Amino acid sequence: MGFYLAQLLTGLANASSLFLIACGLSIIFGVTRIVNFAHGSFYMVGAYLAYSLVTWMDGGIFGFWLSLLVAALIVGVLGLIVEVTILRRIYHAPELFQLVATFGVVLIVQDAALAIWGAEDLLGPRAPGLARAVRILGEPIPEYDLALIVIGPLVLGAIWLLFHRTRWGILVRAATQDREMVDALGVNQRWLFSAVFVLGSALAGLGGALQIPREAVSLQMDLSVIGEAFVVVVIGGMGSVSGAFVAAVLISVLNAFAILIFPQISIVLPFVVMAVVLIVRPYGLFGRPGSEAGGAEEPEQPLRLMSRRGAMVLAAFVLILAASPAVTGDFTSILLVDVMVAMLFAVSLHFMMGIGGMVSFGHAAYFGVGAYAAAMGMKYLGLSMLPAMALGPVAAAGAALLFGWFCVRLSGVYLAMLTLAAAQILWGVTYQWGEVTGGDDGILGIWPAGWASGDKAYFYLAMVLCVGGMFLLRRMAHSPFGYGLRGVRDSAVRAEAIGMDVKLHQWMGFTVAGAFAGLAGVVFVFSKGSVFPDVLGISQSVDGLIMVLLGGIHALAGPILGAGVFILIEDWVTRLDYWRVIFGGIILVVVLVAPDGVAGGVDRLLRAVGIRRGDAT
Amino acid sequence: MSVLEVRDLSKSFGGVEAVADVSFDLGAGEFLALIGPNGAGKTTCFNMLNGYLRPDRGSVKLEGRELVGRRPRAIVRMGVGRTFQITRTFLSMTVRENVQMALISHHKRMFDFWSRAVRMYEGEADALLDLVSMRDQAARPCSELAYGDLKRLELAIALAHEPALLLMDEPTAGMAPSERVALMALTGEIVKSRGVSVLFTEHDMDVVFAHAHRILVLNRGRLIAEGSGAEIRENPLVQEVYLGGGTVFAAEGV
Amino acid sequence: MLKVENLTARYGRAQILNGVSLELGGNEVVALLGRNGAGKSTTMKCIMGLVEQKTGVISYDGADLMRLPPHMICRAGIGYVPEERRIFPELTVAENLEVGRRPKRDGAPEWTLAHLFELFPNLAERQGNLGKQLSGGEQQMLTIARTLMGNPSAVLLDEPSEGIAPVIVEQMARVIAELKAEGLSVLISEQNLYFARAVADRAIIIEKGALRYEGSFADLDAHPEVSQQYLAV
Structure with missing residues (x-):
């Protein structure tokens, strides 16, 4: 009996921590409709600041709690700076821009934290006065856990009062539903948004600060917490604070008991809970279908078949590409394989996002599944290269079938969050399941068959697969299937009214995109000879998003251009120290300065000099 | 034979009867208007006909085949076309x-x-x-x-499926009076030439009285009147709950 | 006085207004007529600061409104009742009204809750209900009441009769008469000529984003070709 109570209390303490992080994210999303990746960074900075302040003050109980509060406040100020300088400019941009911009902030904060606090994990002190454990029914319960159990509901109550009993709170809730109308009724929503962002960031900071007696402060805290926080927000209903609380309790308590039966379940459990909840309630426990993000976008122009001249230009490019190994060195061939892999990955993501209108924050999942399936096929099934290569897209399509079934039940940013969660789960499984996937050490020694093992030979194999994959995706974009996807994106209601099976169509679109991402993963794994869990990670997913964004989402050629530019920049930047700051800065500049992407920029340039008139892509 | 037979159609939301025991027939080539105050149940009725809502009770038969229980897209394929109050098209095409x-x-x-x-x-x-x-x-x-x-x-799109029945939700909402007349005249021609039947909701009484062959009036989920334009206009109950004193429309009847 | 001169506006590539000029005097009700897509709503959105890409002059009592954000225009005394009602569905009626509340302004009638509930008796009974639980007509009333909570001196009403049952439209006409009696100026965009005639002092017709007619309803009736051409009655 005592043992189960102890498990319950541990679960509730975890729920409090999780709630603090998730509720800030949920509040910010509710009002600004921004999916804030940097929320994890605020959490991490809160922990680092609290560590420094507590160590520096060293002032007993009062000093400890004061330090935590001050840390939260400083994070709030940091949030204000981010909101005013960056987010304020992109409230009306599509969610893709917003997500990528906040990821730029993640990169910059990572390097800043590295510069200030160093790469070592920092072990915080215990909370003075709460350092021991009390015995309840004979089981030791850390006093600090009990404090956390109290703090969570206290914060929930305070936020509830703030939102329902103050004029400010009513205005915030009104802005959640219709920001423009709130503005037209005389409320300066700029400051409303800023205030909300400060509140949300400070809560993340507080969440991080409260963690220091429980876990070491590290540079991985930001991205490791964000996936779970997203899951909690989605389960609770985006924008709902009480929902976040219930979801946090549900996950944490279930987890506390489930690990007794199956210790590895921690990583998969949140996803399973989320899947179950979303099947029953597509907008989460307390969520409602809210107004969609961003402002009215300009309608996309109709697709055109490629003109004869366009086809000739393209053929010339392919020929130059094919001839390049003959005139350049092996190093260039290797780089070009990277470029082609990125291009296929980006085109597959664009197929899903640009054509299908399903924004994926976790497309790396299918890239990674493809790569791992090929590697494991070789290692465990003893397949030779070509069958292993075939296994990759098939496995990726299978994973996309599984996760896509859930994802297409949702739309917009909810769908995007679910794709992210799916990718995080797969990443977690790969990372934890060391006996099969090699865990952090990855799988090594996955080299091409003898006939394809030379750099030039592999280049041609990669070219056939990648260019072929891109050709097929393009062909599909022009087929009834691709048109159907665009139709569903334009108006699901109209698609249904002409007798289309909207969900099935999206599901198949999701699967096709996953399969081709898997193909890119296969080409990738044989060019590197090894595979590690980070191919499924958030960074890889965001890389794909940046490529699509760089290229501009409205053109079929966009992702190809974007991927090319991306790899070249990355190849140059990652040789530098503190490359994350530089890369994050580049991302922010692109988002803030050239929102229609490189393709859009080139297009404008061509129009300006009169080379190009109407004909697109 | 009727193209559409609606019998005892009923639907409640949280204990409130949105539509109660609605029954009517729609003949081949007929232009039937469904009118009533906001919240009378017109939209609920429409949504049960095209499969977006499942009725609690009742049946809807299209040319003798039951529609209740089928998905919207299946109903489309069985021959029910529709146009929307706010137009829905594929804007990127x-x-x-x-x-x-x-x-x-x-x-x-x-x-x-x-x-x-x-x-x-x-x-x-x-x-x-x-x-x-x-x-x-x-x-x-x-x-x-x-x-x-x-x-x-939207009309052309709806006709692609060779429908037997066209459901038009406020077809002339947001249009200028002359456009309203033109659209309804065009619809009328198509009805004649293709043998399609039309059921439409409408708030513009001028359109209703000029084009509908027959009018159904819905109030608080129940049919309170049914008849020709003249009959409906003279009906005191309809005047009280819906038409008012007739000062805000021209109402030059058929 | 609200003054619009040579207003042009565009959404992306589409030019919506091509030089609209109009005036709304003190305590006057003016009907802005025109077909769908003629630019009535866009004109109102421009006045309210909800359209970014615009040129021309918009002033109110001599103050320039062109560069002001919506909330400053509201604070200058202009209330806006949008076409699609846009109440806050998840807020109660009382909370909806609270969002609109602003301090009293000089030279404008002050609206108390008690006064508003006199004008809209239905809302008084439904204060605790969520916005989404109201009927279409009640929602329309709520948007007007919410705007009046800001104590405006001029109100822009965008298509108040659209999609509303004739009985409610008649009630709406009484409300507009009451607003005028309280001393407000009202600019009302309409397609329903009968309703416009019942409530407005004078008519303005726009077509393809430009002014086509300005004058009394009597004048308009004397020249049926005008309404035929631009309103196509």
Whole structure:
């Protein structure tokens, strides 16, 4: 009996921590409709600041709690700076821009934290006065856990009062539903948004600060917490604070008991809970279908078949590409394989996002599944290269079938969050399941068959697969299937009214995109000879998003251009120290300065000099 | 024989009866209007006919076949076309492509991964566009169309499935009076030439009285009157709950 | 006085207004007529600061409104009742009204809750209900009441009769008469000529984003070709 109570209390303490992080994210999303990746960074900075302040003050109980509060406040100020300088400019941009911009902030904060606090994990002190454990029914319960159990509901109550009993709170809730109308009724929503962002960031900071007696402060805290926080927000209903609380309790308590039966379940459990909840309630426990993000976008122009001249230009490019190994060195061939892999990955993501209108924050999942399936096929099934290569897209399509079934039940940013969660789960499984996937050490020694093992030979194999994959995706974009996807994106209601099976169509679109991402993963794994869990990670997913964004989402050629530019920049930047700051800065500049992407920029340039008139892509 | 037979259609939301025991018939080639105050249950009724809501009780038969329990897309395929109060089209496609999509779906070619969609059913699409006088705009992007033209395009799209019944939800909402007359006249011609029956909701009483063959009046979920324009206009109950003193419309009847 | 001169506006590539000029005097009700897509709503959105890409002059009592954000325009005394009602569905009626509340302004009638509930008796009974639980007519009343909570001196009403049952439209006409009696100026965009005639002092017709007619309803009736051409009655 005592043992189960102890498990319950541990679960509730975890729920409090999780709630603090998730509720800030949920509040910010509710009002600004921004999916804030940097929320994890605020959490991490809160922990680092609290560590420094507590160590520096060293002032007993009062000093400890004061330090935590001050840390939260400083994070709030940091949030204000981010909101005013960056987010304020992109409230009306599509969610893709917003997500990528906040990821730029993640990169910059990572390097800043590295510069200030160093790469070592920092072990915080215990909370003075709460350092021991009390015995309840004979089981030791850390006093600090009990404090956390109290703090969570206290914060929930305070936020509830703030939102329902103050004029400010009513205005915030009104802005959640219709920001423009709130503005037209005389409320300066700029400051409303800023205030909300400060509140949300400070809560993340507080969440991080409260963690220091429980876990070491590290540079991985930001991205490791964000996936779970997203899951909690989605389960609770985006924008709902009480929902976040219930979801946090549900996950944490279930987890506390489930690990007794199956210790590895921690990583998969949140996803399973989320899947179950979303099947029953597509907008989460307390969520409602809210107004969609961003402002009215300009309608996309109709697709055109490629003109004869366009086809000739393209053929010339392919020929130059094919001839390049003959005139350049092996190093260039290797780089070009990277470029082609990125291009296929980006085109597959664009197929899903640009054509299908399903924004994926976790497309790396299918890239990674493809790569791992090929590697494991070789290692465990003893397949030779070509069958292993075939296994990759098939496995990726299978994973996309599984996760896509859930994802297409949702739309917009909810769908995007679910794709992210799916990718995080797969990443977690790969990372934890060391006996099969090699865990952090990855799988090594996955080299091409003898006939394809030379750099030039592999280049041609990669070219056939990648260019072929891109050709097929393009062909599909022009087929009834691709048109159907665009139709569903334009108006699901109209698609249904002409007798289309909207969900099935999206599901198949999701699967096709996953399969081709898997193909890119296969080409990738044989060019590197090894595979590690980070191919499924958030960074890889965001890389794909940046490529699509760089290229501009409205053109079929966009992702190809974007991927090319991306790899070249990355190849140059990652040789530098503190490359994350530089890369994050580049991302922010692109988002803030050239929102229609490189393709859009080139297009404008061509129009300006009169080379190009109407004909697109 | 009736094209549509609605019997005892009922639906409650949280204990409140939104639609209660609604029964009516719709004859071949008939133009039937469903009117009533906001919240009377018109939309709920429509949504049960096209499959978006499942009735608690009652039956809906199209040419003798039961529609209740089927999915919206199945009902479309059985011959119920619809137009929307706020037009819904594929804005990133041309006018012709919009009709081609409906034809591709009608011919069950949606999961063709290889053919070029723009080359499919071009002739049929143009014929349908001719019918609504939109042929000259076939190559224009849908996003550039005027509002009235979008409404006509929706008609062409609905006809791609060769429907027996057309459900039109406030077909003239947001249009200027002359456009309203033109659209309803066009619909009338199509009804005649193709033998389609039409059920429509409408708030513009001038449109209703000028075009409907028969009118149903819904109030608080129940049918309170049924009859010709003149009968409905003179009905004191309808005047009280809906038409008012007649000062805000011209009401030059048929 | 609200003054609009040579207003042009565009959404992206589409030019919506091509030089609209109009005036709304003190305590006057003016009907802005025109077909769908003629630019009535866009004109109102421009006045309210909800359209970014615009040129021309918009002033109110001599103050320039062109560069002001919506909330400053509201604070200058202009209330806006949008076409699609846009109440806050998840807020109660009382909370909806609270969002609109602003301090009293000089030279404008002050609206108390008690006074508003006199004008809209239905709302008084439904204070605790969520916005989404109201009927279409009640929602329309709520948007007007919410705007009046800001104590405006001029109100822009965008298509108040659209999609509303004739009985409610008649009630709406009484409300507009009451607003005028309280001393407000009202600019009302309409397609329903009968309703416009019942409530407005004078008519303005726009077509293809430009002014086509300005004058009394009597004048308009004397020249049926005008309404035929631009309103196509």
